[in-house]
Amino acid sequence: MDLAQVLTDGLRAATGVPAIAYALAVIGLNVHFGYTGLFNIGQIGFLAAGAYGAGISANLWGWPFWAAIVAGVVCAVILGLLLGLPALRLRAEYLAIVTISASEIIRITVRSTSVESVTGGPSGIGRWASSFYRINPIPEGDYGFLGIAIDQRKAWVMLVGWSLVALAVLVTWLLVRSPWGRVLRSIRDDEDAARSLGKNVYVFKVQSLVYGGVLGALAGLLIAIDANYTTPGEYQTVFTFYMYVALILGGIGRILGPVVGAMLFWFLLQASDTLLRQLITDDSLLGGVIEQRDIGSVRLAFVGLGLMLLVIFRPQGLLGGRAPGKAR
Amino acid sequence: MSASPAAAALAGVAPRPGVPKPDPLLVVDGVTRTFGGLTAVDVDHVEVQRGTITALIGPNGAGKTTFFNLLTGFDRPQTGTWSFDGEAIHQLRAHEVARRGMVRTFQLTKVLADMTVLDNMLLAAQQHPGERFFGALLPARWRSQEQANEQRARELLDKVGLAPKADDKAGELSGGQRKLLEMARALMVEPKLVMLDEPMAGVNPALTQSLLGHITALRDEGRSVLFVEHDMEVVHSISDWVIVMAEGRVIAEGPPAHVTADPTVVDAYLGTAHRIDPELEP
Numbered sequence: 292m293d294l295a296q297v298l299t300d301g302l303r304a305a306t307g308v309p310a311i312a313y314a315l316a317v318i319g320l321n322v323h324f325g326y327t328g329l330f331n332i333g334q335i336g337f338l339a340a341g342a343y344g345a346g347i348s349a350n351l352w353g354w355p356f357w358a359a360i361v362a363g364v365v366c367a368v369i370l371g372l373l374l375g376l377p378a379l380r381l382r383a384e385y386l387a388i389v390t391i392s393a394s395e396i397i398r399i400t401v402r403s404t405s406v407e408s409v410t411g412g413p414s415g416i417g418r419w420a421s422s423f424y425r426i427n428p429i430p431e432g433d434y435g436f437l438g439i440a441i442d443q444r445k446a447w448v449m450l451v452g453w454s455l456v457a458l459a460v461l462v463t464w465l466l467v468r469s470p471w472g473r474v475l476r477s478i479r480d481d482e483d484a485a486r487s488l489g490k491n492v493y494v495f496k497v498q499s500l501v502y503g504g505v506l507g508a509l510a511g512l513l514i515a516i517d518a519n520y521t522t523p524g525e526y527q528t529v530f531t532f533y534m535y536v537a538l539i540l541g542g543i544g545r546i547l548g549p550v551v552g553a554m555l556f557w558f559l560l561q562a563s564d565t566l567l568r569q570l571i572t573d574d575s576l577l578g579g580v581i582e583q584r585d586i587g588s589v590r591l592a593f594v595g596l597g598l599m600l601l602v603i604f605r606p607q608g609l610l611g612g613r614a615p616g617k618a619r
Numbered sequence: 620m621s622a623s624p625a626a627a628a629l630a631g632v633a634p635r636p637g638v639p640k641p642d643p644l645l646v647v648d649g650v651t652r653t654f655g656g657l658t659a660v661d662v663d664h665v666e667v668q669r670g671t672i673t674a675l676i677g678p679n680g681a682g683k684t685t686f687f688n689l690l691t692g693f694d695r696p697q698t699g700t701w702s703f704d705g706e707a708i709h710q711l712r713a714h715e716v717a718r719r720g721m722v723r724t725f726q727l728t729k730v731l732a733d734m735t736v737l738d739n740m741l742l743a744a745q746q747h748p749g750e751r752f753f754g755a756l757l758p759a760r761w762r763s764q765e766q767a768n769e770q771r772a773r774e775l776l777d778k779v780g781l782a783p784k785a786d787d788k789a790g791e792l793s794g795g796q797r798k799l800l801e802m803a804r805a806l807m808v809e810p811k812l813v814m815l816d817e818p819m820a821g822v823n824p825a826l827t828q829s830l831l832g833h834i835t836a837l838r839d840e841g842r843s844v845l846f847v848e849h850d851m852e853v854v855h856s857i858s859d860w861v862i863v864m865a866e867g868r869v870i871a872e873g874p875p876a877h878v879t880a881d882p883t884v885v886d887a888y889l890g891t892a893h894r895i896d897p898e899l900e901p
Contacts, residue, residue: 470749
């Protein structure tokens with residue numbers, strides 16, 4: 292057993308692109324759920340809107356890269372309005388139904404072979420983000436930190452990604468501590484009280500949904516850029532729930548909770564993966580008990596165990612947000 | 620019995636349901652609200668005089684709170700119109716009603732428990748540029764407004780004796796303190812009409828006196844007050860005019876002394892059966 296390897300692998304995942312993308316999407320989810328009390332369980336739909344909005348406008352219409360990125364963000368804004376304008380007039384539960392349904396409708400639609408000429412169907416849209424790598428200012432070579440080796444290509448994605456996370460944290464911090472953020476918190480607490488004091492609760496909810504959705508779109512764009520590919524398999528419903536796990540791990544309603552939570556989630560996932568692999572092959576301790584092909588599921592059980600322990604012993608999350616049960 | 624200039628203006632008004640007032644702030648016409656087969660509110664006409672404390676009383680289930688919810692835009696009637704300060708507001712939504720200067724409190728207090736007492740107050744300030752999404756990102760543009768609001772909030776908290784609690788979570792306040800906070804918070808909106816839904820419910824007797832004092836002070840500052848109350852002693856001691864509801868209708872109105880002596884009101888509260896009982900015969 293090589294614990295150093297387990298730590299290194301975990302750390303690589305905690306700082307890698309999926310963790311960055313989760314951090315961005317979960318910051319958005321935290322604005323929805325943590326600060327406004329909106330139960331959005333289709334955040335992954337916003338990631339899909341961003342990635343496909345950009346992919347289609349670049350691939351089908353030949354838009355330049357930067358215009359495609361803008362198109363991706365605009366798609367998320369439109370999706371937010373499309374879901375929010377009808378659903379946020381209704382009781383809270385309807386938003387949950389509408390968001391999860393919309394995220395599945397998007398995934399199933401883009402995967403459909405009947406629109407293959409637009410979305411690429413099951414195989415997706417390839418190589419629409421190559422321009423991103425042509426403007427890479429980082430000189431060719433091998434880079435590394437804490438024993439993690441990356442090339443200039445990965446370094447460029449990670450640099451942009453972490454910069455986006457820093458920017459998202461800063462903007463969200465400015466927003467939630469402003470009077471605007473105070474109205475969001477009042478809506479989470481008791482929206483009738485906010486109404487009785489002259490606040491147009493509906494408008495604030497729509498703004499919150501759209502802003503958090505745009506952060507989700509940035510996450511989707513980052514994943515697509517990293518792979519230089521957009522496929523429907525990356526937008527499954529379950530990923531929204533992984534994001535909620537990350538949010539609870541880090542701390543609901545804390546400004547850095549999503550970042551810590553996303554890093555921790557990916558660390559746990561990858562570290563348990565490496566550990567299991569070692570236990571099966573090197574030590575043959577678990578040989579015969581778990582097969583290689585089971586690792587993908589068993590490592591999720593580890594994350595689940597971590598989440599259970601956290602909810603039992605520290606329900607407010609690592610950074611001390613609100614306990615999940617109190618979230619709405 | 621209180622005697623204010625506004626009450627004096629009501630001296631010549633006949634004590635009968637739906638009577639016109641010399642200077643009405645709120646005028647209600649033909650409001651009905653039914654839930655399935657049950658008619659909760661059926662008010663033909665009622666007016667609330669500007670600058671007075673008007674009590675809305677009636678037995679349980681009389682439709683007082685439903686009437687409140689309708690007037691403030693928290694519920695929609697089947698029929699009816701009403702105007703506030705000369706403007707028709709029956710189609711406005713709750714937050715628009717509040718912005719016009721008609722601000723309510725709730726029977727079960729709705730303080731924002733997770734927020735500090737001061738934040739509860741600051742939330743109620745109107746026309747705040749920092750509450751716009753993009754404006755929020757430029758603190759330099761709203762900081763002076765925020766400071767002015769905070770000063771006003773602290774003055775109001777000081778008046779109701781909650782200044783030492785300003786930085787505590789509102790959820791830590793006692794029931795009576797919550798009532799005080801809700802009232803102070805409503806005043807942050809700068810209302811013309813304060814609508815208090817059972818302001819004394821669950822308040823200990825020591826606080827009741829101070830609450831009564833605050834309500835009379837509102838009128839003396841030139842605001843109007845409409846409040847729902849059960850306690851007849853409270854109604855007697857502070858109101859200039861009393862409107863009585865029973866089974867959704869306005870069955871009587873007039874000065875407090877007049878309505879408590881009105882046999883229709885006594886019937887509504889106690890039922891007609893008591894008249895048969897010779898023991899209760901006057």
